[in-house]
Amino acid sequence: MSTTIAFDLDGTLIDSAPHIHHGVSLALAEMGLPGLATETTKGFVGRGLPILLQRVLDHIGAPQTLHSDLSERVMVHYVNQPSDPASIYPGVLDALTALAQAGHRLTLCTNKPYEATRAALRDTGLAPFFDIVIGGDSLPSRKPDPAMLRAALDGADSALYVGDSEIDAETAERAGIPFLLYTEGYRKTPVEQLTHAARFSHWRDLPELVRKQL
Numbered sequence: 001m002s003t004t005i006a007f008d009l010d011g012t013l014i015d016s017a018p019h020i021h022h023g024v025s026l027a028l029a030e031m032g033l034p035g036l037a038t039e040t041t042k043g044f045v046g047r048g049l050p051i052l053l054q055r056v057l058d059h060i061g062a063p064q065t066l067h068s069d070l071s072e073r074v075m076v077h078y079v080n081q082p083s084d085p086a087s088i089y090p091g092v093l094d095a096l097t098a099l100a101q102a103g104h105r106l107t108l109c110t111n112k113p114y115e116a117t118r119a120a121l122r123d124t125g126l127a128p129f130f131d132i133v134i135g136g137d138s139l140p141s142r143k144p145d146p147a148m149l150r151a152a153l154d155g156a157d158s159a160l161y162v163g164d165s166e167i168d169a170e171t172a173e174r175a176g177i178p179f180l181l182y183t184e185g186y187r188k189t190p191v192e193q194l195t196h197a198a199r200f201s202h203w204r205d206l207p208e209l210v211r212k213q214l
C-alpha cells in the first residue's frame with residue numbers, strides 16, 4: 001500500500017542547530033546585543049522562529065520590543081547563509097530514496113519559516129524528495145496545531161509522521177497520525193514520555209520500520 005509520509009526538518013533530517021545559531025548570532029552582533037551558546041539556541045528550536053527569538057531575547061535580558069528587528073535580520077541570514085549538505089543526518093538520503101522507490105509519497109511539515117525551509121532543502125540537495133512543503137508560516141497556525149500536518153498529508157488514507165520533538169509527537173497525536181520518533185534530534189523529554197508508534201536512532205532502520213507499520 002502506498003503511504004504518504006510527512007517529515008519534520010530541523011533535528012530530524014538535518015542537524016541545523018549550528019546554522020540557526022549562526023544566523024541568530026550574526027543578527028545579535030549587528031544589533032550590538034550579547035550572544036549565546038549554541039546549545040542554548042538548540043534548546044529553543046522546535047516551536048518556530050518567532051518563539052525561538054522570544055526565548056533568545058529573554059535569555060540575554062533584552063526587551064521583546066526588539067523582536068521584529070531581530071526577526072528580519074535573522075531571516076536574511078537564515079536564507080542567505082548556505083546550509084551544509086554535511087548537516088544531513090547519516091543514512092537520510094538512502095532511507096528517503098528507498099521509501100520513494102517503495103512508492104511512498106514524501107512531504108515536509110516543519111515549523112521553520114517557508115523561505116528558509118526552501119533554501120535549506122535547495123542547499124542540502126533534499127528538495128527533489130518532497131512534493132509538498134509546509135513551513136511554519138505557510139498557514140495561520142503552526143505545530144503542535146495539527147492543521148500543518150493535515151495539509152502536508154493532503155487527505156492521504158494511509159499516513160505517517162516522522163519527527164524528533166515533543167512538538168511533533170503532540171502534532172501527530174492531535175492529527176490522529178502514527179508518529180515515528182527519531183531519537184537523535186532536539187528532543188528534551190525522555191522517549192517513554194512521548195506518544196509514538198515506533199522510534200529509531202539511525203536512519204538505516206526507517207524503511208523497515210515503515211514496512212512494519214503498514
Ligand SMILES: O=C(O)COP(=O)(O)O
Nearest residue numbers: 009010046048110111112
Ligand atoms: O524552526 C523550528 O523551530 C523547528 O523546525 P522543525 O519543525 O523542522 O523542527
Ligand SMILES: [Mg+2]
Nearest residue numbers: 008010011164
Ligand atoms: Mg524538529
